[in-house]
Amino acid sequence: MTDSTAGQRAGAERPLRADARRNRERIMAAAGELFARHGRAAQMEDIAAHAGLGMGTLYRHFPNKQALLTAMVGERFRGMADVARAGAELADPGEAFEAVLRGYLEAAEDDATFQLALMGTEDLRWEQVHGEKAEFVAVVGRVIERAVAAGRVRADLTVADFTMVASGIISTMYFKPGSAPDWRRHLEVALAGIRTPGPA
Structure with missing residues (x-):
């Protein structure tokens, strides 16, 4: 040729x-x-x-539908990692944690596909989005560690807790679409249980 x-x-x-x-x-x-x-x-x-x-x-x-859902969730997690990194730049460790959690939820608010995935849909190959999810989780872990060390959140807070709290709030989003006051109220109640008054 x-x-x-x-x-x-x-x-x-x-x-x-x-x-x-x-x-x-x-x-x-x-x-x-x-x-x-x-x-x-x-x-x-x-x-x-x-x-x-x-x-x-x-x-x-x-x-198939599984491949489509998986691709959409992978793309969303790439965006979520950017959201987490932006929140992590805040100087105050407590504000950084809250910004990451709030940004994560706001990004998911208009994405029913991602909401379904986080609530445990079976139509998803999680192993195929492992890299994207791991990148997000790593940033969240660093943010939590910094907030715990500064005494701004409860000392036993973990990434697993972040996921559990976010999934619960996302279920409010999914089952009450268009009701932003409801999930935001859910978020504030959850944060009240996570925050501490600050270092002694």
């Missing part, structure tokens, strides 16, 4: 890769909307139609 032929072929492939990216984005956006409306009952056929794509295109990207 000549260099010019290789270049022509590479040039012809680029639009296909761009189209593939756009199609993937359309599928994930459509899936997010339908999972928000119908939860686990959302069907792949409906997702393809809502995205304006054929089933063949959908299945080329995601062979």
Whole structure:
């Protein structure tokens, strides 16, 4: 194959890769909307139609609903790690912890797919998002350690507690959609049990 032929072929492939990216984005956006409306009952056929794509295109990207959910949750955890790192930059350890927890919940508020995943949906391959989740958990762990050392949160607080509290609040979000005062009230009650008056 000549260099010019290789270049022509590479040039012809680029639009296909761009189209593939756009199609993937359309599928994930459509899936997010339908999972928000119908939860686990959302069907792949409906997702393809809502995205304006054929089933063949959908299945080329995601062979089943489990693969689609897993990809969406992995993408969300990558964003959550950024949220956690931003909160961790705050100078006050107590404020940093609360900013990370609040930011995590606010990011999940309009994402029914992520809410389903955190409440334990079976339609997910958690091992495939291990890296993304581990990155987020590592940042949260450092934030908690700093807040505990500063005496700003209860001394026995762990990352597992963070997950438990967040999952409980997310269940309020999911089962009472559009009721931000409810989950925010749930958050404030939880924080009241986590905070301490400060170092002695």
